[in-house]
Amino acid sequence: MSQVALVTGASSGVGEALAPRLAAAGWRVYGLSRRSVELTGVTSLPADISDAEAVSRAVRELVEREGRLDAVFHCAGVGGAGAVETMPTERAKQVMETNFWGSWNLCQATLPHLRQSPRGRLLLVSSIAGHMGIPFRSAYCASKAAVIALSDSLRLELQGSSVQVSCVSPGDIATNSIATQYRQPASELDPLYRERYRRADDAMAQNVDHGMTAAHVADRMITIAVRDSLAPHYVIGEPLQKISTIARRILPASAWEWVLGRYYS
Numbered sequence: 001m002s003q004v005a006l007v008t009g010a011s012s013g014v015g016e017a018l019a020p021r022l023a024a025a026g027w028r029v030y031g032l033s034r035r036s037v038e039l040t041g042v043t044s045l046p047a048d049i050s051d052a053e054a055v056s057r058a059v060r061e062l063v064e065r066e067g068r069l070d071a072v073f074h075c076a077g078v079g080g081a082g083a084v085e086t087m088p089t090e091r092a093k094q095v096m097e098t099n100f101w102g103s104w105n106l107c108q109a110t111l112p113h114l115r116q117s118p119r120g121r122l123l124l125v126s127s128i129a130g131h132m133g134i135p136f137r138s139a140y141c142a143s144k145a146a147v148i149a150l151s152d153s154l155r156l157e158l159q160g161s162s163v164q165v166s167c168v169s170p171g172d173i174a175t176n177s178i179a180t181q182y183r184q185p186a187s188e189l190d191p192l193y194r195e196r197y198r199r200a201d202d203a204m205a206q207n208v209d210h211g212m213t214a215a216h217v218a219d220r221m222i223t224i225a226v227r228d229s230l231a232p233h234y235v236i237g238e239p240l241q242k243i244s245t246i247a248r249r250i251l252p253a254s255a256w257e258w259v260l261g262r263y264y265s
């Protein structure tokens with residue numbers, strides 16, 4: 001019997017690359033995002049991940065049609081840039097609503113069904129940025145750190161069940177994510193921050209432009225999901241980016257801040 005998967009963020013980037021790959025591999029696939037998706041072998045389930053009722057409705061529809069849910073690939077997410085001092089709070093909350101509360105909503109809606117599967121899989125996408133603070137990306141880093149903690153807690157709560165949870169932290173991926181996210185205009189920032197903000201924002205945009213392909217990340221996520229045993233964390237990226245998640249913990253603070261300061265200037 002075909003396995004049934006839900007892919008969030010299927011209208012763009014990693015989710016858009018992942019959903020048709022799963023379908024081509026024989027999975028029955030549903031794609032959830034606010035925009036509807038038209039991808040070969042993928043059934044569209046339009047919903048806003050930050051709206052708990054909408055997510056629950058979409059998942060109910062999937063289960064009514066298929067009678068089961070075996071895997072969730074949670075790729076939906078948004079970025080956001082600005083200085084903590086002046087970034088509009090509503091914008092920062094939107095990042096948290098989508099990335100953290102969206103993950104929460106998805107877990108609540110899907111876990112009862114995943115637990116019925118003999119081989120339930122839940123892959124939550126965080127980011128290397130969730131392992132550290134990055135200048136002028138505070139809300140995003142905080143939201144992705146929260147996803148890592150959510151995933152770690154869930155793994156412990158689900159011990160003794162058939163569901164395996166893992167958190168995937170990619171480095172830069174060449175998608176539209178920078179173009180579509182809120183970025184506070186530099187002119188709104190205090191002169192203390194302005195030039196460093198411009199440089200950090202340019203560096204971020206360039207890193208993303210030259211990042212991994214969404215297809216590469218999608219392939220890695222499929223390889224992870226079909227393993228018999230899932231590790232708590234997978235970091236996907238260039239060696240330097242992968243090392244950064246360890247370096248951040250072992251370097252003295254002054255050395256780490258110097259390195260990161262150079263990277264974003």
Ligand SMILES: NC(=O)c1ccc[n+]([C@@H]2O[C@H](COP(=O)([O-])OP(=O)(O)OC[C@H]3O[C@@H](n4cnc5c(N)ncnc54)[C@H](OP(=O)(O)O)[C@@H]3O)[C@@H](O)[C@H]2O)c1
Pocket residue numbers: 008009010011012013014015032033034035036047048049050074075076077078079098125126127128169170171172173174175176177178180208211214
């Ligand atoms: N790009 C990078 O460099 C990078 C690096 C590390 C981690 N990540 C993470 O990897 C994941 C995929 O990133 P990506 O670059 O592929 O992003 P992307 O191309 O910007 O696509 C984001 C996807 O999330 C969906 N989405 C956003 N807000 C949503 C909402 N409120 N409700 C439902 N769906 C929503 C979007 O669909 P709609 O707009 O149609 O709703 C879209 O399908 C994200 O979690 C991102 O944070 C990205």
